[in-house]
Amino acid sequence: MRAWPMIKLLPKTTNFHFVKYARVAAVLSVVLCVASLVSVFVPGLNMGIDFRGGAAMELTRSGSQTLDLGAVRGAVDALNIGEVGVQGIDTDSSAIVRFQIPEGQEQTVVVQRVQTAISTAVSDVTFSGVSVVGSKVSGELFSKGLWALGMAVVLMFAYIWFRFEPQFGFGAVAGLVHDVILTFGLIVLFKLEFNLNMVAAILTVIGYSMNDTVVVFDRLRENLRKYKTMPLREVIDLSINETLSRTIITGMTAVMVLAALAVYGGAALFGFSLALMFGIIIGTYSSIYVGAPIILLWGVKRGSRDEEATAIKLGMASRP
Amino acid sequence: MIHLSRWKVILLAASLAFGLLFGYANLLSPAQRDALPGWLPKNTLNLGLDLQGGSYLLLEVDVPAMREKKITNLMEDVRTTLREARISTNNLQRDEAGTIVTVSDAGQYDAALEALRTLAGSSATNGVAERQVQRMSNNRIRFAFTDATLNGMSASAVDQSIEVVRRRVDKTGTKEISITRQGADRIVIQAPGESDPEALERIIGQTAQLTFQMVDIENSVEDALAGRVPPDSELMYGEDNTPYLVKRRVLVSGENLTRASVDSDQQGRPAIGFRFDGAGARRFAVATAANIGKPFAIILDGKVISAPRINSAITGGQGIIEGGYTIASASEMVNLLNGGALPAPLKVEERRTVTAELGADAVSAGKLSTVIGFLIIVVFMIGAYGLLFGGISVLGLVLNGLLIIACMSVTQATLTLPGIAGLVLTFAVAVDANVLIYERMRDEARSGRSVIASMDAGFGKAWGTIMDANVTTLVAAAIMFAFGAGPVRGFAWTLSIGVVTSMLSAILTAQVMLAYWLKVAKPKKLPIADAE
Numbered sequence: 001m002r003a004w005p006m007i008k009l010l011p012k013t014t015n016f017h018f019v020k021y022a023r024v025a026a027v028l029s030v031v032l033c034v035a036s037l038v039s040v041f042v043p044g045l046n047m048g049i050d051f052r053g054g055a056a057m058e059l060t061r062s063g064s065q066t067l068d069l070g071a072v073r074g075a076v077d078a079l080n081i082g083e084v085g086v087q088g089i090d091t092d093s094s095a096i097v098r099f100q101i102p103e104g105q106e107q108t109v110v111v112q113r114v115q116t117a118i119s120t121a122v123s124d125v126t127f128s129g130v131s132v133v134g135s136k137v138s139g140e141l142f143s144k145g146l147w148a149l150g151m152a153v154v155l156m157f158a159y160i161w162f163r164f165e166p167q168f169g170f171g172a173v174a175g176l177v178h179d180v181i182l183t184f185g186l187i188v189l190f191k192l193e194f195n196l197n198m199v200a201a202i203l204t205v206i207g208y209s210m211n212d213t214v215v216v217f218d219r220l221r222e223n224l225r226k227y228k229t230m231p232l233r234e235v236i237d238l239s240i241n242e243t244l245s246r247t248i249i250t251g252m253t254a255v256m257v258l259a260a261l262a263v264y265g266g267a268a269l270f271g272f273s274l275a276l277m278f279g280i281i282i283g284t285y286s287s288i289y290v291g292a293p294i295i296l297l298w299g300v301k302r303g304s305r306d307e308e309a310t311a312i313k314l315g316m317a318s319r320p
Numbered sequence: 321m322i323h324l325s326r327w328k329v330i331l332l333a334a335s336l337a338f339g340l341l342f343g344y345a346n347l348l349s350p351a352q353r354d355a356l357p358g359w360l361p362k363n364t365l366n367l368g369l370d371l372q373g374g375s376y377l378l379l380e381v382d383v384p385a386m387r388e389k390k391i392t393n394l395m396e397d398v399r400t401t402l403r404e405a406r407i408s409t410n411n412l413q414r415d416e417a418g419t420i421v422t423v424s425d426a427g428q429y430d431a432a433l434e435a436l437r438t439l440a441g442s443s444a445t446n447g448v449a450e451r452q453v454q455r456m457s458n459n460r461i462r463f464a465f466t467d468a469t470l471n472g473m474s475a476s477a478v479d480q481s482i483e484v485v486r487r488r489v490d491k492t493g494t495k496e497i498s499i500t501r502q503g504a505d506r507i508v509i510q511a512p513g514e515s516d517p518e519a520l521e522r523i524i525g526q527t528a529q530l531t532f533q534m535v536d537i538e539n540s541v542e543d544a545l546a547g548r549v550p551p552d553s554e555l556m557y558g559e560d561n562t563p564y565l566v567k568r569r570v571l572v573s574g575e576n577l578t579r580a581s582v583d584s585d586q587q588g589r590p591a592i593g594f595r596f597d598g599a600g601a602r603r604f605a606v607a608t609a610a611n612i613g614k615p616f617a618i619i620l621d622g623k624v625i626s627a628p629r630i631n632s633a634i635t636g637g638q639g640i641i642e643g644g645y646t647i648a649s650a651s652e653m654v655n656l657l658n659g660g661a662l663p664a665p666l667k668v669e670e671r672r673t674v675t676a677e678l679g680a681d682a683v684s685a686g687k688l689s690t691v692i693g694f695l696i697i698v699v700f701m702i703g704a705y706g707l708l709f710g711g712i713s714v715l716g717l718v719l720n721g722l723l724i725i726a727c728m729s730v731t732q733a734t735l736t737l738p739g740i741a742g743l744v745l746t747f748a749v750a751v752d753a754n755v756l757i758y759e760r761m762r763d764e765a766r767s768g769r770s771v772i773a774s775m776d777a778g779f780g781k782a783w784g785t786i787m788d789a790n791v792t793t794l795v796a797a798a799i800m801f802a803f804g805a806g807p808v809r810g811f812a813w814t815l816s817i818g819v820v821t822s823m824l825s826a827i828l829t830a831q832v833m834l835a836y837w838l839k840v841a842k843p844k845k846l847p848i849a850d851a852e
Contacts, residue, residue, distance in 0.1 A: 013766070058678065107668060108521055128678040134669040137378060148803035155795050163788060197738050200800055200808045204745065204815070207796030211749075211789040215756065218785040246752075246759040253700055253755075254748035257693040261744055264692055266685035268370075268737055276745070 014241045019233045022293035029178055029290060036185025045188060048195030049131060051145070053138035054100040055111055058129040059118065061093040068122060069095055075121035076114055089267040096267070107132045145199040152206045153177065160210075164217055167298040172213045175291035179209045179282045186278040192271040201272050205279025208254070212247060212287040219243050220292065224300065232300065236292045244288075251284040324835045332832050335824060339722035342730050363729045368736035368810050371683050373676030374512035375520065379666040381481050381505045383474040386664030390465070390473065394451065395419045396569040397439060398463050399552055405435040411551065418451070418464020426459055436463050477663040478505055485509070485666075487659040488523050506669070527621050527665050528656040530574035530594075532604070534567040535615040535627055541565045556617070558624040559643070566617045566624070571607045573661075576600025580657035582650045583640050590650040591640045592657070601637025609633035618643075620653075686740035693744040694721075697751055705758055708837065709848050713754035716829035720750050723821040728814070736810030746818025749793065753826035756782040756789075758848055765849040772838065774846055779831060786827070790819050 049056045061067045073086040076099060085098040099114060101107045115127055133141075153176055161169040183205055187194055220239040227235055255277055262273035345353055346364045353362050369376055395412050398419055402409055407428045413420040423432045433453065440451045440463070450469045454462040465473070482501060489497050489509070497511045511520060536553040544555050544565045556564050576596045583593030596604055608616075608630045617627045618641050625643040645653065697717065702710035724743060728735055761778030769777065793815065800812035837843075 107671070108518065108525075112518075126675075128675040130671070130673045132668070132671040134380075134667070136380070137669045144803050148799050151803075152796055152799045155799065156792060159792065159795060196808050197811075199803070200738055200811050203796045203800050204742075204793075204811075207793040210792035210796075211752075214788040214792060215785055218788060222781075242763065243759075245762075246755050249700075249704060249755050249759075250748070250752040253697055253751055254745065256696045256700065257744055257748045260692040260696060261689045261741055264685060264689040265741065266682060268682060269685070269689070269741055272738060272741060276741075 014244050015237075016241060016244075017237055018240050018288055019237050019293060019296065022289060022296070025289040026293065029286075032185065033178060033181045036181045036188070039188040040184050043188065045184070045194040046191050048193040048198075049098060049133045049138065050195040051138050051142040053133050053135040054098060055107065055114075055130065055132040056096055056098045057111070057114065057127055057131075058089075058094065058096050059125050059127050061122065062124045062126060064091065064093050065124060066092045067095055067125070071121045072097060072118055075117040079113055079117055081110060081114070094267075101132065101134075107134075141196065145196070148199060149180065149202060149206075152203055153180070156206065156210050160214070160217075163214075164221060165300060167295050167300050168217050168221075170298060171291040171294040172210060172217070174294045175213050175283075175286040176206055176209055178286050178290045179205055179279060182282045183275060183279045186282075187271075187275055190274065192275060195271075197268075197272045198275055201275040201279065204276060205283060208280055209283035209286060212251075212283050213291045215246065216240060216243050216287050216292060220295070233296060236296060240288050240292060247284055247287065251280060254280050324832065324839060328828060328832050331824075332828050335723060335828070336719060339719065339726045342726035343722050346725060346729060361730070363732060365725065365728055365735050366732045367679075367683070368734040368739070369510060369512060369672070369679075370674050370737045371679045371686070371735065372512055373674050373679035374510065375671065375673040377509040377511075377521065377524070377668060378502070378670035379485075379507045379509065379524070380669045381474075381478050381507065381663075382665040382667055383477055383505055386477055387470070387473065391418060392568060393570060394463070394465070396552065398436065400569060401435050401439045402432060405431060407432045407435065415462070415464065417467075417470055418462060420456065421461045421463065423459045423461065429459055429461075433461060436461060439463075474505065478507070480660075480663045481666060482507055484660045484662050485524055488656065489520075491655050491659065507666070521668060521671070523656075525666060525668070526656055526662075528574065528653075528659070528661045529621055530577065530657060530661065531619045532571045532573070532607075533569065533617050533619060534571065534607075534611060535617050536565040536567050537614060539565060556619060556622065556624050558627075562624075564617055564624045564627060566619070571616065572596060572600045572604045574657065575661070576603070577657060580654045582647065582654050585640060585642045589642070590645045590647050591642045592645065592650055592653055593640045594638060594657070596637040598637075601635070604637060605633055605635040609635075682737050686737060690740060690744050693747060697747055701751055701754070705754075705848050709754075709758055709834075712830050712833045713751055713758075713826065715833070716754065716826040717747060717750055719829055720746070720818070720822050720825040723825060724814070724818050727817045727821065733813045733817070734810050735814065738808065739810035739814040742811040742814035743818060746815060746822060749790075749819060750822035750826050752789070753782075753786045753822060754830060756786055757827070757830060761846060762848055765846045771843050771846050774849075775834060775838070779827070783827070786823065790823060793819050 059067070059072075067088070069086050069088055072095060073084060076084045076086070076097060081102050082100045086095055087098075088095050097114070097118070099110075101110050111130060111132065119125055153173060156176055157169050157173045160172040180202060183202055186192075187198065192198070216239060219242055220236060223230075223235050223239050223242075224232075227238075230238075258273045258277040258280070262270055262277065265273060342361050342363070345356070345360075345362050348356075353364070356362055391414060395414065395418075398412060398421060402421070408424045409432070410422050410424060413422075421432070421436075423429050433455065436453045440449055440453050450465060452464060452466050454464070456462055478501065482499060485507060486499050489499065497509060500508050500510075502508045509520070509524070536550065539550050539553060541555075541563050544550070544553070545563055549555055549565070552568050553565050554568055556566050558564065576599060577594055578597045578600075579595045581593045583591050585591045612630050612632060615627045615629045618625045625641055628642075694717070698714050701713050704710060705713065721743075724746065727733075757778045760782045761774050764774035764777040765771070797812040797816040797819070800808055801816075
């Protein structure tokens with residue numbers, strides 16, 4: 001049986017000096033993280049009604065007639081109910097309208113008024129989905145979302161600590177926090193709506209990022225036992241190179257599948273799949289450039305013999 | 321060791337059989353499913369509201385409003401009792417559980433205490449006092465609900481609200497509406513399909529609180545409208561916005577109602593007939609006997625329905641309410657009254673409605689992207705690992721998909737739109753197990769091991785990594801499950817099922833099929849190893 005002419009993504013063995021570029025990567029990561037953190041506050045997340053409260057309504061003009069977004073906006077603006085957002089989706093004939101329920105007004109009544117106003121301004125519209133979230137619930141959902149993200153990071157740290165060593169735990173969590181922050185940055189950059197689904201997407205990114213890091217760490221631990229005297233930076237390089245093929249194949253599969261979801265999954269899944277895609281790309285990068293180099297900074301206990309020597313060698317190794 | 325172990329073959333066959341048996345019903349039309357013999361599983365995927373259309377309502381029981389109302393009634397009782405005992409007091413002070421009275425004349429303090437103790441005793445149910453009297457300094461007396469009553473009030477208000485909502489919803493005849501409690505004071509209503517959320521909200525939203533109160537004729541409505549409302553009266557409006565000044569004290573309320581029915585008045589117009597229980601009838605008789613010639617107000621949900629004059633004492637405990645009803649509005653009202661009043665107003669905190677068409681669109685988008693995602697993986701895996709190894713991982717993937725559908729159908733877990741995304745993502749995670757194993761085999765072959773040894777090592781060494789990697793995904797999913805509302809939970813659930821079944825299907829399929837291949841083909845070289 002002859003070998004299949006398989007897709008060759010990489011030469012059979014790679015020998016990239018990842019650690020050598022760790023400094024450049026670290027500077028890049030720190031700059032991007034800071035930029036992302038700032039962007040979450042200024043210009044800020046595009047909060048969906050799940051977290052901000054208010055109403056969102058989907059409407060479609062029948063027979064694929066073009067929906068005049070300006071007319072829709074004008075009609076709702078005329079009601080004087082505060083900030084109104086109108087956004088076209090999928091085709092030219094559908095849109096999502098977002099608005100707030102003014103203090104002290106009955107949500108049913110406000111929604112009814114908005115629907116009447118739009119129906120008067122634009123002919124042949126049907127309303128297909130309405131969501132209304134009260135301010136109390138949205139506040140709770142938001143704090144619960146933050147809690148869930150924090151909880152996920154803590155649990156992942158505990159798991160890695162339990163399965164590996166504390167140093168590995170720090171490396172993994174640094175990678176995790178890095179991924180979450182950068183995903184937020186991209187959510188802001190692409191003005192994706194931050195809603196409940198987004199929190200699910202970020203939690204999945206956390207799971208994936210860990211998954212990726214664990215594969216590298218597993219190999220690292222194995223190689224540390226195998227090559228007891230090899231300097232740590234070389235062991236790290238070796239482990240990353242050995243798992244590189246898997247990292248890239250799995251990452252690419254996930255990204256391609258998510259791209260299919262983003263393109264064919266409709267408006268509801270677009271932002272969700274896009275955020276997942278970002279997260280997975282960042283996660284792949286971070287398991288190479290954030291998780292492992294951090295271990296280098298701290299050093300690892302390796303067999304009793306050369307424990308101290310390793311730590312010293314490390315310190316020197318990380319200087320170019 | 322990589323050999324065809326019998327239990328692995330059995331396990332693989334068993335999971336295939338399980339998948340087929342429990343997933344099969346999803347391929348049939350409803351009619352075909354009904355025709356299946358009874359012993360075959362018929363459960364299909366349970367689609368969430370975002371996929372089949374429907375409405376979700378999150379209601380909050382307004383416990384503070386109910387408490388306020390109870391305290392107002394308690395204060396009215398205190399006022400009336402003290403007035404009847406001819407004890408003069410200054411204005412009543414409200415506190416969080418009752419009221420504080422200052423007796424103007426110190427000589428009447430004991431008499432006041434006595435009168436209030438009798439009042440507290442009269443409200444005791446089953447010998448347990450609901451209200452308590454406390455002495456305080458400076459001629460003051462505190463009359464308040466006991467802590468136990470106050471705490472029980474909120475708990476029972478929520479239970480009672482759920483009961484009332486259920487009765488009302490049942491009357492509409494809409495099937496499959498689920499009503500569940502959430503947290504301390506919330507109710508979730510989920511109505512799948514083509515139901516009309518506005519109608520549902522209208523039925524649920526009405527408190528249906530019926531009270532009979534005296535009209536205040538000692539003070540003028542004009543004064544009240546100008547802002548001078550006497551402390552023991554309140555302004556209310558009729559359906560046509562006529563203002564009424566009504567005494568705060570409730571003579572009889574809907575709690576004493578035994579039955580309401582559609583009736584007609586003397587002119588034959590639709591009206592609502594009502595009948596009180598024994599206690600209600602007695603109180604109504606006493607009140608009407610004492611107030612002949614004066615008007616009283618029939619109030620429903622804060623609106624004065626009518627304000628007839630009392631012509632004679634009404635002792636039978638029954639009567640009719642004329643309110644310009646039509647047959648339809650009268651029977652809707654009768655249903656509400658018979659269903660019982662909500663103990664507290666319900667506020668809609670969250671509402672999500674998806675029409676069936678939008679749900680169907682979501683399903684087809686989900687199907688399309690699942691198929692495309694699957695094809696991408698097939699092409700990629702066969703491209704990267706060849707027809708044999710790649711093909712085996714694709715077979716594992718098919719088994720995985722089957723198992724997920726079967727598990728979701730058996731557990732009746734809800735499949736939501738993000739859940740479909742979870743499913744697609746699971747495919748990527750599932751082939752990751754194969755990728756890890758195959759890459760490991762390549763590594764081992766590269767270091768010069770034989771075909772059998774490298775395949776063996778591939779499975780053995782990749783196993784730990786696959787476990788670790790999947791546990792992290794499961795942890796993330798568990799958090800989503802704990803945190804999430806409907807759609808997010810659906811996503812977490814699908815992801816978890818997918819991760820667990822993928823470990824089974826990806827590894828088991830590869831092990832069994834590759835072992836069989838080894839036995840039959842007796843290869844000299846690992847097909848996925850690097851070409852020379």
